[in-house]
Amino acid sequence: xxxxxxxxxxxxxxxxxxxxxxxxxxxxxxxxxxxxxxxxxxxxxxxxxxxxxxxxxxxxxxxxxxxxxxxxxxxxxxxxxxxxxxxxxxxxxxxxxxxxxxxxxxxxxxxxxxxxxxxxxxxxxxxxxxxxxxxxxxxxxxxxx
Numbered sequence: 001x002x003x004x005x006x007x008x009x010x011x012x013x014x015x016x017x018x019x020x021x022x023x024x025x026x027x028x029x030x031x032x033x034x035x036x037x038x039x040x041x042x043x044x045x046x047x048x049x050x051x052x053x054x055x056x057x058x059x060x061x062x063x064x065x066x067x068x069x070x071x072x073x074x075x076x077x078x079x080x081x082x083x084x085x086x087x088x089x090x091x092x093x094x095x096x097x098x099x100x101x102x103x104x105x106x107x108x109x110x111x112x113x114x115x116x117x118x119x120x121x122x123x124x125x126x127x128x129x130x131x132x133x134x135x136x137x138x139x140x141x142x143x144x145x
Contacts, residue, residue, distance in 0.1 A: 034101070034102075036100075036103055036111050037059075039109070042061065042100060042108075042111070043108070045058075045059050045060050045061050045100070046058075046060045046061070047060070047061050047062075047063045047098075048060055048061070048062055048063065049062070049063050049064070049065070050062060050063075050064055050070060059100070059101075061098050061099065061100045061108075062098070062099040062100075063096070063097075063098055064093055064096065064097040064098075064099065065093075065096055066092070066093050066094060066095045066096045066097075067092050067093070068092060068093075069090040069091070069092055070090065070091050070092065070093070071088055071089070071090055072088070072089045072090075072091065073086055073087070073088055073089070074086065074087050074089055074137060075087075076135075099114075102114050102115075104117045104118065116144065117143065117144055117145070118141050118142065118143060118144065119141070119142045119143075119144055120139075120140065120141050120142075121138065121139075121140040121141075122138070122139055122140075123136070123137070123138040124136070124137055124138075125137075125138075
């Protein structure tokens with residue numbers, strides 16, 4: 001079969017990484033069950049924008065401003081190809097987003113686990129006997145609210 005499907009469970013933590021040009025995310029049981037720090041602790045953490053260098057030590061919050069381009073790179077490569085290619089994609093968010101580990105907030109006050117806030121769908125359709133056409137990659141992220 002030439003179509004691979006990954007459930008939202010497999011990609012639920014991928015939002016920050018996809019937005020940061022990565023398509024894969026892993027998590028352990030410990031990080032999934034970790035508790036969110038107290039509001040005053042979160043409010044005191046440094047804020048960085050996507051692409052900025054994180055602090056050398058300690059936690060931080062990643063800020064993704066609405067309506068500003070977020071770059072992602074799509075690439076096809078491997079030893080079966082004579083010529084490979086990559087493209088830079090740019091997407092924008094409808095509203096500000098704050099990311100802390102596996103948590104998402106739109107207002108810096110209410111935090112929700114990423115898997116409870118966003119539903120993800122990731123599909124790859126390769127050229128094959130069943131699909132004798134161009135390959136396709138789909139990354140779809142939808143708010144659950």
